[in-house]
Amino acid sequence: DQQVKQNSPSLSVQEGRISILNCDYTNSMFDYFLWYKKYPAEGPTFLISISSIKDKNEDGRFTVFLNKSAKHLSLHIVPSQPGDSAVYFCAGGGADGLTFGKGTHLIIQP
């Protein structure tokens, strides 16, 4: 039962362009959503979050958009930098804790 789906296992974006990572969910009970970033041989690190009552949250180059009616959220990174190359996990959070997606490997090309 995949409550959180990241359908793109990988995404390649040119440096300086916008990266858009997508996430779909099925559990309407999630209170908030988070994005984590993971480099090889490291644990996931928190990137940005959004409450289920908001539709946008921005932090520097990172913006998360939430479309509750479509049960869809996306992470925008602009401009993309080489250090952004990593695996990005979307997670839904609620009373039962966090449910993660499988992740999307973002590759920033020079």
Place this chain on the structure above:
Amino acid sequence: EPEVTQTPSHQVTQMGQEVILRCVPISNHLYFYWYRQILGQKVEFLVSFYNNEISEKSEIFDDQFSVERPDGSNFTLKIRSTKLEDSAMYFCASSERFLVGVGANVLTFGAGSRLTVL
């Protein structure tokens, strides 16, 4: 910056053997978690721990698994009799408060312990 540390970084074991994975959470955090990620699959919740007892556990966390906080700093995950399908990266995490609401209640993860069961 405070961090969660995990040992060992990689353990290879024979099927049926007991394994203990160790974690040192951030010192002022009160909630502790274990997650795992089988290669190519999503990060899955195993268990959360607070006030010296399990607060939540998933279906994965069956009788073969146990957690303990043997002293004031370590948080361990024990797999009593490992199976091939236990091969995964195991992540420990901690948080100041339980995961309700946005913002400060984010998890801080360790770098993970890779378990390979042969």
